[in-house]
Structures are given as structure tokens and as C-alpha cells.
Amino acid sequence: METNDKYTASPERYAEMAKVYNRCGKSGVLLPKVSLGMWHNFGGHDPYERSRSITHYAFDHGITHFDLANNYGPPYGSAEETMGRLMEQDFAPYRDELFISTKAGYDMWGGPYGEWGSRKYLLSSLDQSLRRMKLDYVDLFYSHRFDPCTPIEETLQALVDIVRQGKALYVGISNWPLAPLQSAAQYLRERDVPLLIYQGRLNLLDREPIEDGILDFCAAQGIGFIAYSPLAQGLLTERYLDGIPSDSRMSKEHFLKSERRTPQLLDYLHELQSQGVAHGHSIAQEALSWILSQRGVTSVLVGASSVEQLKNNLEVIS
């Protein structure tokens, strides 16, 4: 599809509602079991037409939830700019069918107000995100990490006020340890802005949210849980079985280092591959199914650098 072609969403996109969606905790929100993350592959250095086709494929298959953060790119902010371009060009007529999230917490701009958990940072960052994405509001705004130096009440009250101002419909927490998460859930509930969802890294190689009791806590409290890097950034796929492809995330040696491709990992991948054959699954599908079978998990938040990868991942819910 060329840049000027008009996009019309598939009329079949909600044909399989029961298979595609999970209720998010005890809330009124249904989220797709597989959601699309825009950390990689949607920035200013990535081909826009590819980003565009991936999002079209997602939405055409009922994937209504797109996840962003202020600093996704590179450069920082550019994944949100891509989202803004997509909103203007393709998705504006479907705004009420989309569930768009963004976050603030990690480094975004220089000086004392461009990261962590102050009210100053969170409110101004969300205003910037809305401008980049050409949105009046986001569906979900997250505190992206716990800030041990800012009073927890300051961070949480900023989240409450963001909802009261109509700039986000719901709030979420990402990467917070269990104890402050418990305090956050209580603080937010008492102010009638219940915590919608927790976003944490969970995959077959990294089970911290289970080991730390976060998943159990969320399930018991009716808070949704969305698993990020469910494929361990691509490790839990066929991608690295025969080497390091030159267009892969690992080849950039930044977020995913080649030292992670160990003989033990390859043995494990071969094991998963044979297990997958029995279920008619790829390695990725095997990895995603395991997460989706955990009690309390609402959705897996996958990345994809091609429509083919997303298609492969979506087969897990087809």
C-alpha cells in the first residue's frame, strides 16, 4: 500500500470476538489477548510504510490495543509521531475502537524534569505525547517505573489528576516492585481511579512477576496484567536458530546482546521447537501460549518487524 492510499478497516475485524479478547481484571475493558507494542520498528528511522502495514494488519484482525511510551523510537518521541501520522491518515475514523496507551518514567528530555516520577514530569510528558500522537486523550497512561526518590503520593496523585483532567481514561503501573504496587492499588482505589493494569516483563526465560507475587496480587485484586517482551525480544522464536540475521534486533547489539545466544538457549529453543510441533505451533506461538495460560494474564504485548511475524504471533489466538 502506498502512502496516499486510503485505508478502510476490514469489515471482518470483530468476527472472532470470543477468541480474541480477555476482560482486563475486574474492569469494563476488553483487551485483545495479543496487543501490539511500538517500542521498536515504529520510530523515525524505520520505514513508515512497513509500520503502517503492521498496524493495519493488527487492526484488521481485531487488535485494538497499541502500546507506546514517550521515548519509543529512535529518536525519542518518534514512535508517537508515527502513531500521530497514522491517526491522521488512517485511524481517525476508528478512534473510539482503539485503545492507545503511553507512559512516562524513563529518560525523555534533559534537565531535572525529564524523567522519573514527579508531577512536573508526568503531566508535561503526557501533554507532549498527546501532541505527537494528535490525540485529545489516551486510553491508558502508565507510570513507566517506580521512583524511589519521589513521594509515592506525588506520582499517584498526578495519575489521578490526569484522569480527572480527561487526558487519560485509565491508569496503569509498569515495572514497580510489589510493595509500592500494593500501596498504589490502594491509593488509586480510594480516589475512585482504580488501577486498570500492570505491565511487566514476563516470558519463558524471565518469570519475575510470577516469582515476586505480582501476577498473583493483580489476579486477586482484579487488576489486569499485560506481559511485555513475551518473546524475550525475539530470542523465543526461530529468528536466532541458525545465526544472527543482519536485520535483527540482536545485530544492533544494543537492547539485545549477542551474548544471550548461548548453547543452552539453542538447546532450549530446539526443545520448544519439538514441543511446538506436537501442538502445531511455532516457537513463538509456544512461548505466547504459555504466558496466556497463566492465571491473571490479560494480554501479551508483542513487537513485530514485519506483517509475517505479527501474523505468526496472532495465530496463537485464531
Ligand code: NDP
Ligand atoms: P517481543 O518479545 O515480542 O519481541 C519482538 C521482536 O521479536 C520483534 O521485533 C522481532 O525481532 C521478533 N519477533 C516477533 N515475532 C516474531 C516471530 N513470529 N518470528 C520471529 N521473530 C519474531 O517484544 P518487545 O521486546 O518488542 O516488546 C513488546 C512491547 O512491550 C514493546 O513494543 C513495548 O510496547 C512493550 N515494552 C514495555 C516495556 C516496559 O518497560 N514497560 C519494556 C519493553 C517493552 P526483529 O525486530 O529482530 O525482527
